[in-house]
Amino acid sequence: MATITLDDVEYDTDDFTEDQKQMLNEINYNNNSQTQLRYHLNGLEVMKNTIVVKLREELSTETTITESE
Helix, strand or coil, X not given: CCEEEECCXXXXXXXXXXXXXXXXXXXXXXXXXXXXXXXXHHHHHXXXXXXXXXXXXXXXXXXXXXXXX
């Protein structure tokens, strides 16, 4: 017996109609998809920041070499 709370009211999912169960499944799927997308977005943000740091280092090295000449 699983229960969910919606608007401060608890509902037993065993009593749901097939349509209500499908809606709950869609909500759960949506939540899982959002979680996965946030995870991927965070990974992309970390990768971007890593590449920006490398680019800064490369440009800094080039500037130092050019100034030395």
